[in-house]
Amino acid sequence: MTAGRDLIGTGSSADVWGIDDSRVLKLFHPGVIEIPVALEYAAASLASDIGVAVARPLARVEEEGRLGIIFERVTGPTMFAEMIRRPYRMWPLIRALARYQVALHGQVPGTVDVIPDMPTVMAHRIARSGAGRDVQARASMRLASLGTERRLCHGDLHPANIVLGETGLFAIDWSKAMIGSPAADAARTELLIRFGHGGQSGTPAPMRFARALTARWYRFCYSRLSGVKDSTIRAWHLPVAVAWYKGQADLRAAGLADYIDAIARERHIN
Known part of the structure; x- marks a missing residue:
């Protein structure tokens, strides 16, 4: 699932893996239900559509039972x-x-x-x-x-x-x-x-x-x-x-x- 990827961030509900220079995968921890994942995808998409600077979501995925979202990669510190x-x-x-x-x-x-x-x-x-x-x-x-x-x-x-x-x-x-x-x-x-x-x-x-x-x-x-x-x-x-x-x-x-x-x-x- 994570072969060839670099873990670039982790939090209470998800890990973020680098896919390539332009994309990252936010992979939610086991047990995270679909509702917050769907909400994050919808809200980030809406923000991008109305011109707000966000890491634009590209696709929703599922890997080995874990829900995830592929985002455009934004490089920089928090x-x-x-x-x-x-x-x-x-x-x-x-x-x-x-x-x-x-x-x-x-x-x-x-x-x-x-x-x-x-x-x-x-x-x-x-x-x-x-x-x-x-x-x-x-x-x-x-x-x-x-x-x-x-x-x-x-x-x-x-x-x-x-x-x-x-x-x-x-x-x-x-x-x-x-x-x-x-x-x-x-x-x-x-x-x-x-x-x-x-x-x-x-x-x-x-x-x-x-x-x-x-x-x-x-x-x-x-x-x-x-x-x-x-x-x-x-x-x-x-x-x-x-x-x-x-x-x-x-x-x-x-x-x-x-x-x-x-x-x-x-x-x-x-």
């Missing part, structure tokens, strides 16, 4: 890897991430069949959240009060899902894509920057402060570049955070549970 290697580039790169996301949200996708609607997905995730019934109820009420739009949203856009290609930024991993509100997608990215990849041992206080500051910088850049009000993005924090939190130890250690508790009771919104 934004996250570049930020680790050259920390002084972090804030310009975060601004570039915001600019990419604004461009994505500026495109109107037209008729969409496979990609789910954001309100439906988020309502389902909030109902299954580990945040507690009272907080779930507050998040559901907030979700219902917020308007929605029909724009393509990546759903998991953060520096590790951005490749710095030769011609610019390219988003990968579209398996959580939705059709919905750009402000919600921006709020999701902000919270990923702030609380993602925390580790079960927790995040030291100085790192928490740095990540919170970087997340605010992202929100400022997105708001400034898009014209979406800062308060509109912040209004999405509660439903987005509650939908994300299922009691994961790493997110609890990173401070997401405490943050949810605070914004649910409106002690602070930042």
